Amino acid sequence: MTRFNYEQFEQELDEIKFSTLDKVGQQDANHIRRVIRQQRFCSWGGRILLMMGLIHPALWVVGIILLSIAKILENMEIAHNVMHGQYDWMNDKHINSKTYEWDIACDGASWNRIHNFEHHTYTNVIGKDRDFGYGLLRLSDDFRWRVKNLWQFITYINLSILFQWGISYHELAGERVFIGKKKEDRDQRVPHSELKQRFFSKGARQLIKDYVIFPLIAGPLFLWVIVGNLIANLIRNLWTSTVIFCGHFTEHVHTFTEESIVNESQGQWYYRQALGSSNIKGGKLLHLMTGHLSFQIEHHLFPDMPSSRYQEIAPKVEAVFKKHNLHYNTGSFGKQYLSVVKRILQYSLPTKAVA
Amino acid sequence: MFKEVTNKLVSWFLHHQSFSGYLEPVMQQFIPAWRSGSFRAQVNQVKPVDHDYVYLTLAPESSWAINNISHQAGQHIELTLEINGRLLTRIFTIASSPALFKKTKEITLLIKTNKLGRFTGAITQFIQVGSWCNISKPQGDFLFESITQQVVMVAGGSGITPIISMLAEHVEKLTQPTYLRYIAETGHHQFIELLENLANKNELFTFELVTRAQHEKIPLIFDGNSSQDVYCCGPSGLMQSIKEQALVGQGNYFQEQFSIGAIVNENQSSFNVIFDGENVDITNGTTLLEQFEQKELNVTRGCGIGVCHQCVCNKKSGLVKNLRTGEVSDNGEQLIQLCISQPLSDLEITS
Numbered sequence: 001m002t003r004f005n006y007e008q009f010e011q012e013l014d015e016i017k018f019s020t021l022d023k024v025g026q027q028d029a030n031h032i033r034r035v036i037r038q039q040r041f042c043s044w045g046g047r048i049l050l051m052m053g054l055i056h057p058a059l060w061v062v063g064i065i066l067l068s069i070a071k072i073l074e075n076m077e078i079a080h081n082v083m084h085g086q087y088d089w090m091n092d093k094h095i096n097s098k099t100y101e102w103d104i105a106c107d108g109a110s111w112n113r114i115h116n117f118e119h120h121t122y123t124n125v126i127g128k129d130r131d132f133g134y135g136l137l138r139l140s141d142d143f144r145w146r147v148k149n150l151w152q153f154i155t156y157i158n159l160s161i162l163f164q165w166g167i168s169y170h171e172l173a174g175e176r177v178f179i180g181k182k183k184e185d186r187d188q189r190v191p192h193s194e195l196k197q198r199f200f201s202k203g204a205r206q207l208i209k210d211y212v213i214f215p216l217i218a219g220p221l222f223l224w225v226i227v228g229n230l231i232a233n234l235i236r237n238l239w240t241s242t243v244i245f246c247g248h249f250t251e252h253v254h255t256f257t258e259e260s261i262v263n264e265s266q267g268q269w270y271y272r273q274a275l276g277s278s279n280i281k282g283g284k285l286l287h288l289m290t291g292h293l294s295f296q297i298e299h300h301l302f303p304d305m306p307s308s309r310y311q312e313i314a315p316k317v318e319a320v321f322k323k324h325n326l327h328y329n330t331g332s333f334g335k336q337y338l339s340v341v342k343r344i345l346q347y348s349l350p351t352k353a354v355a
Numbered sequence: 356m357f358k359e360v361t362n363k364l365v366s367w368f369l370h371h372q373s374f375s376g377y378l379e380p381v382m383q384q385f386i387p388a389w390r391s392g393s394f395r396a397q398v399n400q401v402k403p404v405d406h407d408y409v410y411l412t413l414a415p416e417s418s419w420a421i422n423n424i425s426h427q428a429g430q431h432i433e434l435t436l437e438i439n440g441r442l443l444t445r446i447f448t449i450a451s452s453p454a455l456f457k458k459t460k461e462i463t464l465l466i467k468t469n470k471l472g473r474f475t476g477a478i479t480q481f482i483q484v485g486s487w488c489n490i491s492k493p494q495g496d497f498l499f500e501s502i503t504q505q506v507v508m509v510a511g512g513s514g515i516t517p518i519i520s521m522l523a524e525h526v527e528k529l530t531q532p533t534y535l536r537y538i539a540e541t542g543h544h545q546f547i548e549l550l551e552n553l554a555n556k557n558e559l560f561t562f563e564l565v566t567r568a569q570h571e572k573i574p575l576i577f578d579g580n581s582s583q584d585v586y587c588c589g590p591s592g593l594m595q596s597i598k599e600q601a602l603v604g605q606g607n608y609f610q611e612q613f614s615i616g617a618i619v620n621e622n623q624s625s626f627n628v629i630f631d632g633e634n635v636d637i638t639n640g641t642t643l644l645e646q647f648e649q650k651e652l653n654v655t656r657g658c659g660i661g662v663c664h665q666c667v668c669n670k671k672s673g674l675v676k677n678l679r680t681g682e683v684s685d686n687g688e689q690l691i692q693l694c695i696s697q698p699l700s701d702l703e704i705t706s
Contacts, residue, residue, distance in 0.1 A: 030440070
């Protein structure tokens with residue numbers, strides 16, 4: 001087998017990156033503002049319809065759907081991408097990675113550390129990227145099998161149901177803030193007291209908003225709104241969890257060791273990103289609702305390129321992969337999801353190390 | 356009080372600094388360029404003239420001028436344009452007079468464009484008559500206070516803008532000789548017709564259009580007995596030399612400081628800055644903003660001259676010197692503008 005040509009791979013991807021970033025402008029600014037408007041309308045419409053349950057229960061159901069869409073759009077297409085700095089070039093006071101705080105239980109600053117920094121820099125490097133299995137699931141042979149892995153499919157379902165709280169608690173779990181043995185060698189970038197304070201403060205405000213304030217506004221329809229909000233949050237959690245698992249834990253996604261990334265070149269970094277993610281095929285609506293994480297490969301190669309450009313560059317990226325005989329991991333939603341389920345189940349059992 | 360409470364609630368539950376920030380993209384659909392903390396203005400005229408100058412005439416929304424009082428002659432505004440999706444802000448002096456605003460409800464800016472400039476280079480391309488942009492309240496204290504004094508004014512290049520505004524506003528009230536020397540390349544002088552009109556209105560006002568070579572050949576002479584007030588706006592080198600000459604006399608000296616000159620410090624010293632928990636070594640040789648940018652720290656660059664406050668950070672402790680005012684801070688916590696702050700000690704700063 002011939003040696004992989006990292007230099008050329010790097011050059012070709014850089015070419016896609018720079019030629020696309022050159023084009024970024026009004027069209028992309030319009031895109032993010034349009035999505036924000038759609039999000040606001042869905043959110044307001046949803047909240048109002050949830051209080052119309054007595055007129056007709058169908059209105060309540062539509063309200064739940066609208067509110068779920070609003071939450072998904074905010075978390076995935078707006079917040080995730082804005083917090084990546086994809087729209088910082090706009091110089092908008094409210095649409096930038098420095099000030100944006102998202103509408104989810106997880107504190108934005110914590111997310112920026114764990115996700116934007118750790119996960120995107122050390123993607124799938126075992127021991128560095130705490131997103132690989134979230135410390136809960138065994139998804140490769142890099143991890144020793146434990147008895148609890150037997151029922152890890154159930155753990156996975158629970159994680160999906162409570163996904164926003166999982167993300168929120170993620171950094172605190174890794175830092176052993178509440179439970180577990182403190183790791184001596186870890187440098188505490190943020191004091192535990194601050195992690196705790198921000199975790200509780202953000203989480204409490206999210207709970208108060210959906211389960212106290214809006215139900216109180218609804219007056220006699222208190223319960224309708226509580227249940228509606230609960231379902232909308234559940235739908236959002238399941239959807240975001242599923243999309244993210246499809247982007248990272250399908251069967252062919254590779255893992256890497258810490259030694260392998262010492263002195264890594266940009267080309268090798270691209271290579272690792274390429275093998276560490278998978279895409280979902282679908283239409284414009286699917287891409288929007290996944291926050292364009294259906295282009296997880298493109299997102300991982302160019303995390304701060306506006307998401308509005310991923311669809312356009314995907315064919316070019318795929319062509320480069322093909323040229324270098326690299327597997328471009330993509331498939332329908334169903335196929336990718338089955339692949340995830342298979343991987344979770346496969347590593348539930350102890351396996352002999354086979355590649 | 357009400358506003359504070361809403362903003363607090365909005366930041367708790369809607370995660371935006373203000374309710375208007377949360378609404379912005381929706382409002383902009385109906386009201387173009389609706390932006391929290393900024394005024395709207397409609398572009399009434401974009402007139403490019405020779406030598407890369409553009410006259411931009413704007414009609415600000417009515418709340419910009421309270422009781423019909425727009426600005427004071429000599430003041431400037433921040434102009435924000437959306438250029439290909441980017442909101443870019445620059446500072447321009449209002450070249451038209453407040454008196455003219457009362458009649459026309461318009462202000463005019465004179466903009467020297469630079470083909471390579473991200474902002475000025477794109478003005479004629481992206482700004483259409485009828486479109487909307489954002490402006491700030493007028494700011495600045497380069498004002499005319501010498502109606503009963505002999506006055507010498509020196510303008511270099513586009514430094515004519517505050518001075519033309521002052522003259523247009525005050526020329527009829529002048530009671531003492533007022534002389535303007537306007538330095539620019541041959542043929543690059545602006546507002547010639549207006550200057551002639553002003554000279555006709557009051558014979559105490561005279562002006563000369565000169566080139567730099569001519570200016571250097573015939574220096575303005577201020578001696579220890581003269582009590583002329585001196586006004587100067589132009590490149591920093593010009594202002595420095597006029598200032599030195601003017602201070603010999605007994606009159607007052609006024610200038611508009613737009614560019615921050617490089618800090619020359621014989622005693623270079625270096626300090627340690629903790630910026631968002633990260634340790635950085637810096638010197639007192641340039642501004643904090645420049646050094647933070649070189650170190651690729653997460654800072655925001657706005658106007659770069661201490662006006663727009665986009666680069667504001669919170670100084671927890673340490674001393675800095677404000678380069679616009681020359682003021683040295685105390686050791687306590689305060690907001691500072693990185694672009695005009697010179698470090699004088701070890702610092703702790705959060706973004």
